[in-house]
Amino acid sequence: PGAPGTPVGKGVVARDLSGHGNDLRVQLLHDSAPDVLTRSADHHADQPAHASLRFDGGKGPDRGAVLTTSAKAPLNSATFRSGFTIETFIKLPDPFEGDHAWMGILSWEGRNGDAGKTTGWSTDEPTCSLNVTPERFLQFVLYPHVQDADPTSWSHALPVGRWTHIAIVNDGRRTLMYVDGSKIARNPSQRATGIATLGKPFAIGGTQFAEKFGQGFYGWIGDTRIVDRALKPKDFLLPVA
Template identity: 80%
Template sequence: TWSDGHHAGQPAHASLRFDGGKGPDRGAVLTTAAGAPLNSEKFTSGYTIETFVRLPEPFEGDHAWMGVLSWEGRNGDAGKTTGWSPDEPTCSLNLSPERFLQYVVYPHRQDADPTSWSHTLPVGRWMHLAVVNDGRRTVVYVDGSKIARNPAQRSTGIATLGKPFVIGATQFDEKFGQGFYGWIGDTRIVARALAPRDFLAPAAP
């Protein structure tokens, strides 16, 4: 549902509220159209994915592993063999049961699944999240600050399969699981690494 709630740094002064259901009851998700250029973009020169989120306070119910954004498809179908499961999508941003932010990507070039983990995300306030890859490795930022657990593994591009990009959920074995619970604001993806000063919500100098 539409909301006028928003982060102070958002270009659009609005957001969407997702209700956080599970499986068939997960509620709505947003996807790119079939054949959209983003579906097949490999990002081999780097990328930045930004979004704004707000978690409800109180944070009620079981919303473990809810997806913020992702690409559809199975990494096994992209020829990846060394990850946690071949049924994971090739790229996803999720929240663990402890509200740790998890970014996992199966790179276009490497057979690996480098994964970033944040601290526990707070509830009741807007946050700016950014995933930045310079063609070599990935760094995740929360409110302009690097999280502590970014992988040292090399990571070049995203092993996209021509399937839609999704806001509000993550697939497993091509089925959507836990839907997002809270608000999502402006989301931007660019095919290069941005410095924090160039984020939609610029970091303090």
């Protein structure tokens, strides 16, 4: 409950509507004020919920908020060896001002090095994250449960001022990213089986590095769904022919 523009303060819970016990709780980063996260009536026309959350990470790494699962949530240690689909709706502000390089949309906490991974860009990266690059490209980095690798998907530059649907689909063999229902060109060919989760929380609104959150998300995030199988585009939250 709450009118659009109402701050969503520390400790507020967003319920897992699937009933699987993966409720999310608000954390304010770097002693940010409560107005860093607010309720919004803005939403994608195809979102199940006609609302979203507005993340105001617009003043650099000293400002932001994340929503995280509890320490014992089932999602923390799910390995998804048979595949998965992660969907979310986001909107970037227009104008997109300031430095928001590598801000996180969603991720699992922890270091991939602690999962025994050695061949990626850095062992301090989390085992799975969806981020926005300085050029507004989407970057999805996965450290699989089975392989010692970091297959990464890269999108085109995201538009500003309008909603975008993102789907990440893994069939137990490789990962594909879809943006607004269309498969992107820069998907990895490397094999990827599962997610090397460490039993640590799942987060929306940020990505850790060396187990610390940095750049908070700047914009709107709407409905987010994770399922333990590869969905076909016709089954996405966004209707696709």
